[in-house]
Amino acid sequence: MSDRVRTALGPLELPSPVLTAAGCGGTGRELAPFFDLGRLGAFTTTSVTAQPRAGRPTPRVAETPSGLLTAMGMPGPGIETFLERDLPWLVEQDVRTIVSLAGHSVEEFAELAHRLRGVPGVAAVEVNVACPNVADRGRMFARHPAAAAAAIRAVRDGTRPGTPVLAKLAPDATDIVTIALACVDAGADGLTLINTMEGMAIDTGTLRPALTGVSGGLSGPALRPVAVRCVYQVHAALPHTPIIGTGGVATGLDALELILAGASAVAVGTALFHDPLAVPRVLRELEEALAARRIERLADAVGLAHRPAGFVPPQVRPHEPEKERTP
Known part of the structure; x- marks a missing residue:
């Protein structure tokens, strides 16, 4: 990997901007036969819950045009097994690991954060606030600023200082910028x-x-325009807050679009289900796209779409498509 694609999520330095999305890479063991997990910017775990969960009965996946509908019910072995079996394996592989947490109450989020505090191998914690809040008639944390903030505060207070805490937001909000703030x-x-x-x-x-x-x-390419809109709006309001853009990333140009909107990194999700080599391929294509536009550092492209029309930094060349060859 070249220095061109190095990036950072606050204090977390990453050699690559391409991550896995939560719930799409299994435990990591499933992807390991296909590529070196060390090439990932980071591996994001399936959302970890306090207790083991079987998830919903089948069918819980349905294909749609350009997308996938899933209602998994967050199946998983629970925090105990994750700490005993899954996280140590990722540490052995020297994989930067973002641990996704899912709770159904503020207290449950606080408990999960406390269990992770001081555990080796946790590069960052991602708080999945797209969970039903049992104290609020099952309404999603991510749809209400106060509820989302309470979950984040509980995790921030319970997480070791210096460990980045990321909020994963859902687009089904009246105003995602208000939730982000x-x-x-x-x-x-x-x-x-x-x-x-x-x-x-x-x-x-x-x-x-x-x-x-x-x-x-709904995930997959059908979701990408919504993701681009959300990233663009939130970056405009919070230009100094790092964003991981995710939603329908299947190519390097998809990744570049989210980066231009304001993302410092991207996560690949649904594409992994039909192409387990999607992550290294997206990274290669992104590097080629940056080079073609003479963008020396990925950081120079972050939020570039917010610049005034006609503005081009001196180190960036607008991409010129190849002219058709005349016979």
Whole structure:
């Protein structure tokens, strides 16, 4: 990896801006046969819960045009097994690990953060506030500034100083900028934008909802324009807050689009399900795209779309498509 693509999420220095999205890389063991996990900017774990969860019954995945609907129910072995089995394996592989946390109450988020405090191998903590809040009739933390802020504050207070805390926000909010501001005010060092967007499909054969959970989270290319919009709006309001852009990243140009909108890094998710080599491929394509535009450092491209029309930094050359060859 070249210095061209080095980036940072606050105090966390990364040799690559391409990460895995939470829940899309398994425990890491599933991807390890395909590429060196050390080439990842960071590996983001499946959201870890306080207790083991079986998740929803099947069917819990449905394909849609240019996307995927999932209603998994956050299955996982729980924090005890994660700390005993999964995190030590990632440490042995020398993988920078972002631990995603999912709680159904502020107290549960605080408990999870406390369990991680001082544990080796935790590069950052990502707070999945797209969880139902049992104290608020099951309404999602991420849809309410005060609830999202309370979850972030609980994790920030319980996390070892110096460990970045990232808030992962959902687009299903009246104003995602307001939610982002509340999370940063509560102690978030960075933001992951975005989680899936709620959608639904009906099986026209059975005449019933395609998922047992009725609705599910939409991911894949269909989500990318929403992710670009959210990253752009939040970066405009919080230009000094690092953002991980995620949602439909399948190519290097997809990654570049989110970076131009204001992301300092990107996460690959759904693409991994059909192409386990998507991460190194996206990184290679991103490097080629930066070189073609004479962008010497990825940091020079972050938020570049916010510049006035016609502004081009001296070290950046607007990309010129190849002219058609005449026979």
